[in-house]
Amino acid sequence: MATQDNHQLEIYDAMVHISRGGSGQTLLLLHGAGGSANLKELASKLAEDFDVLLPDHPGFGLSDQSKRLSSVSDLAFYYLDFIQELGLKDIHLVGFSLGGWIAAEIAIRSTTNVKSIALVSSAGIHVKGVPKGDPFLWSPxxxxxxxxxxxDIINDILSQEPTSEELEFMVKNRVAAARYAWHPRFYNPDLEKWLHRIDVPTLIIWGDQDKIFPVEYASAFKNLIPHAQTQILKDCGHVPHMDQPEAFYHSLKSFLSETNS
Amino acid sequence: MKFYYFGLMPYGPLDLDYDKKYSSASLVLPNSYFNPKEGNKLYRRYLDELELADALGYDGVCVNEHHQTAYGLMPSPGVIAGALARTTTQAKIAVLGRALPLVNNPLTIAEEYAMIDNISGGRLISGFVRGIGVEYHATGVNPAFSLERFQEAHDLIIEAWTKTGPFPFEGDHYHFEYVNTWPRPFQQPHPPVWIPSQGSEETIRWASEPTRKYVYLNTYSPFEAVSTFFQMYRDIAEKEWNYEASGEQLGWAVPIYVGETDEIALKEAKPHIEAFYNKFLRMTNEMLLPPGYTTLKSMKKIAEAKREMLSGGREISRLMDNRMFICGSPNTVQEILGECHDQVGLEHIVCTLQFGTLPHELTVKNLELFSKEVMPQLR
Known part of the structure; x- marks a missing residue:
């Protein structure tokens, strides 16, 4: 495993936190509503082959909330500025849930510096008649x-008392997620109109038992981005890199090597 | 002291075993539990009780706004206030209050309040609230912007009442090219404003600011908390705003039941007050406190405590001990209220004399005993 270093970047009125490590082509991991913590291990592993950036979105984790940003459309423009500021090129965007939505919003605006995108259990669209889960109404x-x-993962998490710092991040992440995604709940009605603009290799990864965005959402994304590849993982919920880490890693790695060749 | 009669208009015939299947009487409780035939009887009954309060000489009658719940059947309080504006003669009509952030056009509230004020000849008290947490689920409004929307909607309504239109209003959440509200309110420059709230420093600082000096009405908190928040109001007024706050700026909403004796009162009230706190108000923390509705600090405290705020299990004796319920003979109730008044110097008591499943006959008895044997001694 390669080590990740912590960096700070001042952008607009906010200081944002990025962990970065490894070398090779650039891979930008965009975390979901729960924050970046559960991606640390994956980031280290991918850093063996890539220059991996795992930022905390503004308002999440160690990053300040920028007053300017109040929607996922705002976050897309923010990340385009972020990419420019850091001079990133030929980026592989890998977005998880809320982060998938951000990745899609970035890609419909510009793929100038984007080499590929992977959408994992992605938010961003709404499929009529397919009820979603509501994490804002669920108890912890x-x-x-x-x-x-x-x-085993469920038992493991439930048996641990969160530390004071973890609780603070949980609360902060929840507030930031609400700020960006409360209504319409986890989607932008305009996004589906423009997904055809994505002109780089695209991978859609989904768990067959996702209780937040049921697997029908994977087909809906595929219909809107016809050139995309789809991987449905078995016995897998909303967080494939935790539920099926090996199958997930394999799918992502083979996609990334294909787009590299 | 002044006394205002209030009831939440709960759906009294609610099957109280609902909680074997559902976690709350709000949001998730199917509306098949509501029987319109009972609804018709209930609304007529509750209007009768409000009108009786006017006839008995209460200083005010109160209504409020709640959505998608069995504990309060007034999603549109202006309907009830409008009826009362015609059928009552002397009491103030207090709407406690309209939930400003939940609407996309607060001018409809400026208009509705101005209508009630005109029809009643200037008897309106205009309450402004943020709406309780669960209503952000019910309406889709983003709780992370609740406070900003509340303050901006308030500014818009006050301007609509006090500035000559048409003028533009240029806010971040609300923007209107033409603000020119007809009718203008009957009371000039505008009806008195009350801010019902569980209490927070930010709210109290905002309400006590010298251009506002609004009445802060604490709702259903233990008296110890009420007393702390009132002191906070006085301290902020003195230290930050350089004036002495009067008791006229402080109000307390509390359920009260008066019986002939302490024993009778306790026996008659017990099932109904326990149903109110444990069944009607029951909800999960996720419903009560959506993210951003309160500060990060208080959200973290609640997460640490791992405590469900409104999960039931409250006994009448405990409710009486911390004065979330005042109950007893006229003498007892008068003594408790007198003591509370002496301790914190509040001037407005919003008496919740109907609560939970309390039936009409007992509500009427409560209204009469309170007005005849408690109120006169405390005026």
């Missing part, structure tokens, strides 16, 4: 039980 325990399929 219900949330854990609904996020994962693997019972």
């Amino acid at each position: 325990e219900e949330l854990v039980r609904n996020l994962y399929v693997n019972q």
